[in-house]
Amino acid sequence: MPLGLYSRGDDAPLPLVGHYPELVYIYNDSAMENICRLKVGGEQIPPKYDTGMFRTWDTDGAYILGSDTGIEPFNMSMPVLYDGNAPPYLAPADVYRTSRSMRTFEKGLVNLNYNMTWFFPVDSGFFYLVRLHFCEIYHGITRVNEVVFTVFLNNQTAEEQFDPIAWSGRPGVAIQRDYVVMVPKVNEAKQDLWLDLHPYKDSKPMMYYNSFSNGVEIFKLSNFDDRNLAGPNPSQSFVSGSDVKPHHVAQFKKSSEKLKFIIIGCGLGTVVLPILLCLVLFRLKVIRPRKVMSWCGLAVHTPNQIEKAKKSSFCSHFPIREIKVATNDFDEALLIGTGGFGSVYKGSFDGGATSVAIKRANPMSHQGVSEFETEILWLSQLRHANLVSLLGYCNEDGEMILVYDFMDNGTLYEHLHLRQRDQPPLSWIQRLEICIGVARGLHYLHTGTKHRIIHRDIKTTNILLDHNWVPKISDFGLSKAGYPSILITNVKGSIGYLDPECFQSHKLTEKSDLYSLGVVLLEILSTRPAVIVGEDDEHVNLAEWAMLCFENGNLEQIVDPNLKGNIVEECFELYLGFAMKCLAERGVERPSIGEVLQNLVLAMHLQKKGGVVPDGNVQRNDNSGLQGYSDLTPGVEFSEIMMPVGR
Structure with a gap:
């Protein structure tokens, strides 16, 4: 493996997506685990056709969202050109000769209503290196601003105006773009890391509203706190969904020999494995942010409550005392509406600098705990310009309260x-x-x-x-x-x-x-x-x-x-x-x-x-x-x- 294939060192730190201007440093002694290596569009590339490192480039069909998966243009006779940004050993040429792009329409306006989306199951509580491969294989696209799109990772903007031709200079030139994403710790051991590509609406000339990708690589980076790659144990639902059948479990329990074997193995593992892990991980150095680590291993300044809620992919919990301060103890003068769930108040944080809408459940309402939990369940996962943003909730002292961005023009x-x-x-x-x-x-x-x-x-x-x-x-x-x-x-x-x-x-x-x-x-x-x-x-x-x-x-x-x-x-x-x-x-x-x-x-x-x-x-x-x-x-x-x- 060439030095510098995935490490960047002091000279080229990577941005932490969604947390600008935080930077992440990946050195040669960082531990990394490959989560996926995909050739987007076309057939799988087996190890013997790699660039000498015997990597397998799988297809992306198992990861892309929905049945409307765009089209798969290809140009298998195209000579692929490599430059300093993408050395020849980065990926086989056939990775760049195929791609997946959005469906093309006249003028391309319809594509503005869609994303191309991939989901990747990953372990919670780790940083991930995401490498995207691009190569414009259509010779008709030769000018800057003809195809420009936005790259989203976990619903956060990784790159707002990515123009492949601006980076490559012409069609047929391989490009790589690297990003680091933090997947926070949650109750579930596994969660999805999202990749979305969306046409940039202000592209000029307004002809090709499109987005595409040729390849994706994702690596889990060793944890900063524990300095290891060990993921959390699978959740109970994951275990129960495995292929182990109940009668197999019963037969297994009846076998005393197997039980003895497992007990001995567990005992040896308890003693030997920690020693081996300590020896292997002793000298590992991983992500080195410039500030002291705080939330989920992320180096950020301590934000106020609203900023924290907006930056998080999951809604925050607001203490009831902060809710009462924000609404002047639910002052009726701040009441802006009522509904089936309860009353809505206009609240303010940061001395009035930030306005929010605070929905307080009516204990006599028929819309109770179920609707409260459903609202949190969906809006904590969804992010879209045309969906209201849920900043957080409060469930203290018998209250069920939801906190949203304030909408100045009402309903x-x-x-x-x-x-x-x-x-x-x-x-x-x-x-x-x-x-x-x-x-x-x-x-x-x-x-x-x-x-x-x-x-x-x-x-x-x-x-x-x-x-x-x-x-x-x-x-x-x-x-x-x-x-x-x-x-x-x-x-x-x-x-x-x-x-x-x-x-x-x-x-x-x-x-x-x-x-x-x-x-x-x-x-x-x-x-x-x-x-x-x-x-x-x-x-x-x-x-x-x-x-x-x-x-x-x-x-x-x-x-x-x-x-x-x-x-x-x-x-x-x-x-x-x-x-x-x-x-x-x-x-x-x-x-x-x-x-x-x-x-x-x-x-x-x-x-x-x-x-x-x-x-x-x-x-x-x-x-x-x-x-x-x-x-x-x-x-x-x-x-x-x-x-x-x-x-």
Whole structure:
């Protein structure tokens, strides 16, 4: 093994992902354990075809998330060029001749809604060296800023604008990028280390929104405190899930000879192994940060409570005394809302410098411990721009309290239905941006997470708006994980948004969220609540009323009067058509969240470009999921509610 193949020494420390400006030093005497060595795309490379070190380069199929795994371009005749960044022994040339990239679309805009994601099971409580291999194998990509993407490791930004051509200079040149990730200690012995690649949205020219990878290597680094590579014992659930059968265990217990053998072996191991480990590990030197180690072996300054919660991949525990200080002992003057779970207060930390939303459970509420635990379970694992961030919780003194980032602009419901007279209504562009953000959040839950989450309570009161009007989906107390469907005993949800098919069959699928989203889309368009109490029966339920207007051609009644004359006709057709598709009676007839997201983005394009359809983005047929409203109900006059093309 060449010196410096994985070690960097004093001259080239590595950044600690998510903890800038912390640096990590890896020396030749550091102990390392290979977790995986993957050739991304293509076939496995056996040891005899390595660069002389007899390494096996496995395929990545067992690690990539989801069925939509992109495409696998290859160029097996391409000469691979090595430079100082990537010496020839770094990896075989065939690693760089294949890759996995996102699915390509005309203009590439759809790729902005997706990540390419890999999961790697690793031991908790260690630092990991992650080496990524890149090589642009497409000769048509020759300029800087044509393909730029962001690298995320464990939901933290490792590199925001990685441009392979900027690093290599031209196609066919091998590149390596090294990062160090800290996987904190948790109750579980194993957890997943995530790798996400996402197209950078400000790429110029705006042609190739894409990301790709050619290879991945991950190494566990010896623990700083204990100076060893020994992982924690497997959890009980892991043991029970092994291949050992109960009758094998019984036979094993009946064998006195085997018992004697194990007892003797354990005795020798207890005495001999610690001595051997001490001898082997005595001189090992591992990560050498510049500051004193503190949390999970990480060298950082002691942050305040909020900074610590935001930096952690898992939510923090807040002492009740800090919660009371932040809310002035739950002062009613700081009350900003109430719900099924309880009351929400505006709190402040750091002398008022940081605002948070503090949700305090009502002890008389039906939404109790189960919803409290579910909220913590999901939001402590999820990180997305369109999901509310859970900073922590408190469960002292009989309290169940959740702490979130504060959303300056409140709920979407307030801006649609409780607007003050001096407050301008949301513009159509603002509403489209909110719809796209909500769809992106739902798309992440349905396709971008390991366990595929069904939210179950999508509604305008659970859509929060930050200071930049970015929507955040909140309230995961009813969420469930599992695909393709879940049989439930108790149907839960909100009246007006609840999927009728789920109510009748007790079968929960991701299409239940699509029904709720369809109601939200209508609510945003019409500014009518999902349920209107006191009107005639046919007007009580927004979905049923809108469907009646839709079938009768009374479209002007569905549109908020504040929007009349401001919506491009083609945009309206696409938007309303898909809202109605989401409300289909049978879940199988509803579109996927990916289709809805794609067409909301297209609707925004149509609105901004005055109805001009980008080439290759719309296919007018029933199977595409892009059937417009005018195809369903031809001959309807739009002049009263549409903005003329070109205005």
